Amino acid sequence: MTPEAVIFDIGNVLIEWQPERFYDRTIGEDRRRAMFASVDLHAMNDRVDMGGHFTRTIYAMAESNPDWRDEIRMWHDHWIELAQPEISRSVRLLRALRARGVPVFSLTNFGIQSFDYAATHYPFLTEFDRQFISGHLGVIKPDPKIYEIVETDSGIAPSALLFTDDRADNIAMAASRGWRTHLFDGPDGWADRLVAEGLLSETEAA
Structure with a gap:
């Protein structure tokens, strides 16, 4: 049939969809590995995929992790560069x-x-x-x-x-x-x- x-x-x-590739290119692999080990960015993205507001969810994560604030905001501000x-x-x-x-x-x-x-x-x-x-x-x-x-x-x-x-x-x-x-x-x-x-x-x- x-x-x-x-x-x-x-x-x-x-x-x-390779966020790690984007970060390796923009901040370097070592710093990317450190960030992903410190902050669960994929869990953050799951919250967006569950219906959480795209901007508010990512920016809130950035504010709660000030050591990585600028890099986390890239997930939102450079999103199309992650998804290409x-x-x-x-x-x-x-x-x-x-x-x-x-x-x-x-x-x-x-x-x-x-x-x-x-x-x-x-x-x-x-x-x-x-x-x-x-x-x-x-x-x-x-x-x-x-x-x-x-x-x-x-x-x-x-x-x-x-x-x-x-x-x-x-x-x-x-x-x-x-x-x-x-x-x-x-x-x-x-x-x-x-x-x-x-x-x-x-x-x-x-």
Whole structure:
């Protein structure tokens, strides 16, 4: 059976998300390692992805860690530099699926304001048939509730959903619910999977 809908994660599937790389470039690897050891920036980002206000959450963390105040504010003030570049072949696959009439959804851990900001730089983020953005839903992957929301809202059987994500824990939770899954490790393998599922021809997936 051909999948009825294809679901994309965004970070490291459609847009590279490597905050450490940004900080290595701007403040140096040694200082970056010291900061990440001292301040749980990924937990801060999870709060944004759960619906916390983008600016207030990050600036509050900066004020509570004065030794790293300026560097933490960079997470907000230079955010697009953390979330780049787009993964161009993945974007082409998204558009090829939609051109074939295949419903394409996003399922992403992303803040409300940060997503809106990203969409001004990456217009393809507005091209999904359905958006499942954690900040709006108040729950992040791999909590089973967010997968249940997709199933209920779409009305599509889990076995007819094909989902790609770069994180094994997110993929494992989807698989446990009966979704078809693909652990994303680059657009070439994802293109091959879409062809194998009968969703795209080799030409369309090129």
